[in-house]
Amino acid sequence: MLETTNLRKTFKKQVAVDDVNLYLEKGEAVGLLGPNGAGKSTTISMMSSLIKPTMGDVTWHGKSIVEDPSVIRLHLGVVPQEIALYKELTAHENLKFFGKIYGLKGKKLENEIAHVLEMVGLTERKNDLVKNYSGGMQRRINIAVALLHEPEVIIMDEPTVGIDPQSRNYILEMVRRLNHEKGMTVLYTSHYMEEVERLCDRIYIMDNGRIIASGTKQELTSILSSEETILIELDRPYPELTLELEKIEEVLRVVETDKGMKLIVPKNSRLLGKVFRVADKHKAQMVSVNVQVPTLEDVFLHLTGRKLRD
Numbered sequence: 016m017l018e019t020t021n022l023r024k025t026f027k028k029q030v031a032v033d034d035v036n037l038y039l040e041k042g043e044a045v046g047l048l049g050p051n052g053a054g055k056s057t058t059i060s061m062m063s064s065l066i067k068p069t070m071g072d073v074t075w076h077g078k079s080i081v082e083d084p085s086v087i088r089l090h091l092g093v094v095p096q097e098i099a100l101y102k103e104l105t106a107h108e109n110l111k112f113f114g115k116i117y118g119l120k121g122k123k124l125e126n127e128i129a130h131v132l133e134m135v136g137l138t139e140r141k142n143d144l145v146k147n148y149s150g151g152m153q154r155r156i157n158i159a160v161a162l163l164h165e166p167e168v169i170i171m172d173e174p175t176v177g178i179d180p181q182s183r184n185y186i187l188e189m190v191r192r193l194n195h196e197k198g199m200t201v202l203y204t205s206h207y208m209e210e211v212e213r214l215c216d217r218i219y220i221m222d223n224g225r226i227i228a229s230g231t232k233q234e235l236t237s238i239l240s241s242e243e244t245i246l247i248e249l250d251r252p253y254p255e256l257t258l259e260l261e262k263i264e265e266v267l268r269v270v271e272t273d274k275g276m277k278l279i280v281p282k283n284s285r286l287l288g289k290v291f292r293v294a295d296k297h298k299a300q301m302v303s304v305n306v307q308v309p310t311l312e313d314v315f316l317h318l319t320g321r322k323l324r325d
């Protein structure tokens with residue numbers, strides 16, 4: 016129902032979005048995954064008619080929103096990447112202000128405000144100034160604003176960046192409920208692959224302005240069906256161990272992680288014995304060793320040679 020065709024945006028000489036084709040079907044939760052600067056926010060801005068494409072089109076049920084933004088306005092809620100609230104006002108006053116922009120008023124407006132406050136779990140705090148809210152609570156009100164007019168589609172631009180795990184979990188669970196229980200169509204942008212894996216039916220992976228892969232999680236990870244990952248947790252870093260493991264012929268790549276490293280190896284390569292012997296030689300303390308099937312993070316690494324996050 017919402018679709019982009021050959022969407023392109025350039026800023027002076029820089030190509031921010033390059034020939035992007037993506038679509039949302041009614042009731043789907045779709046992920047847009049990509050690192051910083053991939054072009055996610057620019058794509059979303061064009062999909063919500065905040066900025067005009069340099070080329071290409073965005074259509075809502077076949078009608079161009081580039082030509083006529085009003086065809087989508089009441090059907091779409093957008094949660095911007097930056098918090099867009101009046102910090103000197105209370106949550107309730109903010110919601111009232113934004114509700115009026117959508118043409119809501121009187122009892123209907125108050126009902127909607129009560130409804131969205133309940134949804135984001137901030138009814139009790141509605142009369143507090145937004146500036147006294149935690150980052151996570153501000154994010155939740157930011158989402159509440161986008162839900163006020165009961166849109167059919169919600170587009171969320173990295174709604175969980177920089178907040179505590181509890182708020183993050185709350186938001187993820189809320190998005191899941193909106194999608195599963197209310198049938199709301201969701202476009203969820205993130206550079207956290209776990210979030211996208213958890214919420215989304217289909218995923219687009221974006222890098223350097225382009226969609227470099229798309230499909231269900233299974234379709235995407237099957238790109239790597241010939242590989243598996245040996246995840247090694249160590250008590251501390253052992254640089255020489257990393258170097259020696261890299262030299263093992265069958266090891267395709269070694270990626271350092273927070274607590275150790277990941278070896279990307281061909282499936283069924285039965286390298287564990289060798290890995291243990293090398294670790295032993297370097298007197299490395301292994302806390303745990305796991306063999307894993309590929310994740311979206313691995314797919315991204317495979318396609319671009321880089322990690323999603325630095």
Ligand SMILES: Nc1ncnc2c1ncn2[C@@H]1O[C@H](COP(=O)(O)OP(=O)(O)OP(=O)(O)O)[C@@H](O)[C@H]1O
Pocket residue numbers: 026029030031049050051052053054055056057058096206
């Ligand atoms: N208004 C603008 N003027 C000039 N360049 C811009 C503008 N907006 C975005 N860009 C550039 O376009 C590219 C894509 O930016 P965009 O914000 O869409 O990426 P993103 O995927 O949302 O990244 P992030 O994860 O950091 O939010 C970047 O290189 C950025 O510098």
Ligand SMILES: [Mg+2]
Pocket residue numbers: 055056057096172
């Ligand atoms: Mg962005």
